[in-house]
Amino acid sequence: MRKLLPLTVTSSSSHPGGRSAMTCRFRCGDACFHEVPNTSDNEYAGDVIAGAIGRRSMMRAAAIVTVAAAAGSATVVGARPAQAAQASQAATGETAAKPAFGTKGARGLRFTPVAPNTTDAVVAPDGYGQNVVIRWGEPILRGAPAFDPENQTAAAQAGQFGYNNDFLALLPLPGERHRQLLVANHEYTDEILMFRGYDPANPTRQQVEVAWAAHGLAAVVVEEDRRTGKLTPVSRHPLNRRVTATTEFRLTGPAAGSDLLKTSVDPTGTKVLGTLNNCSGGTTPWGTTLHGEENFNQYFANASRATDKRYGIGTTATERKWERFDKRFDIAQEPNEVHRFGYVVEFDPYDPTSTPRKHTALGRFKHEAATVRLTADGRPVVYSGDDERFDYFYKFVSSKRVKKGSSRAVREHNLSLLDEGTLYVAKLTGDSPAIEIDGSGTLPSDGEFDGSGQWIPLATATADGAVSHVEGMTADEVFVFTRLAGDKVGATKMDRPEDIQPSPVSGRVYVVLTNNSNRGKTGSAAADEANPRNSNKHGHILELTERWNRPESTRFAWSLFLVAGDPDDPATYFAGFPKDDVSPISCPDNVAFDPYGNLWISTDGNQLGSHDGLFGVATRGERRGELKQFLTVPTGAETCGPIIQDRRVLVAVQHPGEIDGASVEKPASVWPDGPGKIVRPAVVAVWRKDGCDIGM
Structure with a gap:
């Protein structure tokens, strides 16, 4: 039997997953070393929000074990x-x-x-x-200097391509032959690999401000060589743009202006600086891009509330120590700032003067993606996963239709499409006897892991206000503490829901579950038909068929397409x-x-x-x-x-x-x-x- 051979060790043997411990430190704030935030049994009508103020989270960061390793050799x-x-x-x-x-x-x-x-x-x-x-570091804006890693400044970085590119989109450029508009997320920074002599315990203000500028989004025009397929950036094009951790954003939708989103700097609860940890995203039929704020929790220090614990926010200092340089990253000083992250961002790459938006109607959680499919009558449906062990996946069905055209009025209408509609969370049921799902991954007697599911409504936003469908929670609470709403309605705990993509050919929807080494452990949820392996270290992909192949349907069939x-x-x-x-x-x-x-x-x-x-x-x-x-x-x-x-x-x-x-x-x-x-x-x-x- 063919077996994959072990390679040179590149991370701690005690570290969960194939990532290095360094990646987990900087990308997700050591999520795998922390207590799983979802401790619900999905059957209670709890008092988490009511008792949030004044309760101290008991989550503590585990020690990081690091093992130095050489670069991998060219081994097959x-x-x-x-x-x-x-x-x-x-x-x-x-x-x-x-x-x-x-x-x-x-x-x-x-x-x-x-x-x-x-x-x-x-x-x-x-x-x-x-x-x-x-x-990283290539200049894209007029006046930006050439990259010099030994003398990097925040001003330089704000005009250069950011760090750790993730989601990509290539959009057409009418009238500019052989050119396209590339949009990229810049998810996170790893200061140890960016700055010579970096001291994690004592970062300098300059290093922190460079990191702020290296986060966010980039738009840059690229030109193709038709002979080779090569793409090269067009520097200083008028559509080139950088969005960073200090760019102004608008909070829109039903929770905008809520008391939960107001801070000392923004008493309106409608303006926020920056976007953080943008992972995957999507494009829209009206010419914008969507970007999911994922592991935002790691940037905030000194949490104390139960709601913070549900989002995995730590009670002590952060890895990057940003709270030393801006009080908004210190929850003890600005308790609501963290509520202004964890949304889907909409960005208009064709208008370099536009203000990006954070859509509260799509809920607040660790958004891995935001992909769009239209209903037959032209209403957008947005799918998104919450990338955490034992968390959920969601969809939002807009109540407004896409308009065609390029006028300013049409553009503004389409930019409001994701502010009104209903937010749903998924609940899945298997069709095999429970005794046949033993956690080993062995197929049940019908030869397939499959079943049915329903989309459970959480809240509906309209032009006149919003209505909660979750007992004991207001609409504002549903949109800001969406994980808690999913707990209360009994959503299915999944193995790290990440990207979700509807097929443009078949209409089927593919949900990516990356892994979950905690599945089946004492005190954690055991295997079920939708997550059939305990200690699921390789992940799987779910295939959904919406009822009548209509994306607005509240019923679906599902099966596992791939078990990795x-x-x-x-x-x-x-x-x-x-x-x-x-x-x-x-x-x-x-x-x-x-x-x-x-x-x-x-x-x-x-x-x-x-x-x-x-x-x-x-x-x-x-x-x-x-x-x-x-x-x-x-x-x-x-x-x-x-x-x-x-x-x-x-x-x-x-x-x-x-x-x-x-x-x-x-x-x-x-x-x-x-x-x-x-x-x-x-x-x-x-x-x-x-x-x-x-x-x-």
Whole structure:
């Protein structure tokens, strides 16, 4: 039996997941080391909000165990012969005499899979080229200086591409041939890899202000070389823009102006500075982008309320110590500031003077994504996951219709679409006897993990106000403490709901569950049919079919489309496709669709010994479930923000070199610019060298 071999250790053996402990420190505030915030049994009508003031959270940060490790070598693991040969060519720079794209596979997936490997590079299939589109620190605004990591300032960073790019969108630019508008999230900063000699206990004001400027969003025009597929940024284009942790935002929707959102600086409860920890997102049919504020909890210090505990906010100092330089990050001084983060942000990249919005009607939680599907009568439906162990996934159904046109009035109407409608949370029921769901991942007797579900309404916002559908909670409380509302109505506890994407071809909705090592542990929820493995370290993907294929429906059917892991593990499942002809996959995260309806999956925290990567899987036809690895990313990196076009694939290479013990002085990766250069997150484009379509 084929087994994936262990690689060089790159993180503490006691650390949960395939990520390094350093990544968990800076990306999610050590969420996996903390008590799980959801301790509800989903059956009580509790008094958490009523007793919130004055109660002290008992959550304490666990000690971080770090193990210094060298950068991974170019090792191929668990590869079949054809894959091993192809990966060896990639590692050595050699090219086969004749490109092998593969004659088998679903349309769009006809390439020779990349083998699992630990090469410190972006490894793509034989016959494919690539280029770094844009790196952290590259100037995009007029007057911004060239990147100098030894003399970085906040003013410079505010005009440069930000750090740790995640979600990506490519939008058309009418009238500008061979140009598109790239929008990127800048999720978080890792100061140890940004600043030489960084002292985590005593950051300087300059370092903190650079970090503020490195968060947020970027819009930058890119130009394509039609001969090669290469993309390059167009610096100083009038549409280029940076949004940072100090940019002004509008709070909109039903909770805007609530007492829960008012602060000493903003007594109106409608204006907030910045956006933090933007992970995945989505695009809208009216030409804007949506961005989910995810692990915002880690930026706030000195929490004391039960509501703070439900959101995983710590009771002591933060990792970055921002509260020393701005009191809004100190809950003891500004108790409501934290309530102004954790929303879906809407950004208009075609108007560089516009004020971005935070939509309270979509609820407050750790939004991993915000993807849109229209009803038959033109109302947007937005799906979003709450990326936490044992938390929920949601949808919002607008009561307003999209208008066509480009006038200012039409534009303003469409920017208000996500302020009125109903917010729902999902509850799933399996159709197999409970005795057949034993936590091992063994399929039940009907041969499939499946069942039915319902969308439970939480609150409805109208032009005249808002109504709560949750007993004991006001509408404002539902929209600000959405997790508590989900607890009260009995939503299904999931294994870290992340990206959610409706298929543009079939209309089915795919919900990504990354992993949950706590599933089945003493005191935690046991396996159920929608989350069938205890100690679920590899994750799975759920496929929903809304009733009558109408996104506004409150009923759906569901099944597990993919149960990730080593194909030799009997607990894995690939939609029924033969497991001896698929790539191993672990910890699915962001997803996207190609023009043929194939689902492309990026991974975060691979626990099979290989670097993270990007995979394509057929969702329809006789090859449904056929999964093939398209690329891997460098040492310590995560694959984010995939975009799949006819002739080009883009990925955001996030946190390269983020390995325990690494620093500016002791880098664990030499990507993307080679030895002696600072490691930089970047966006990469991949294309076929012969100019043909991807996977054909």
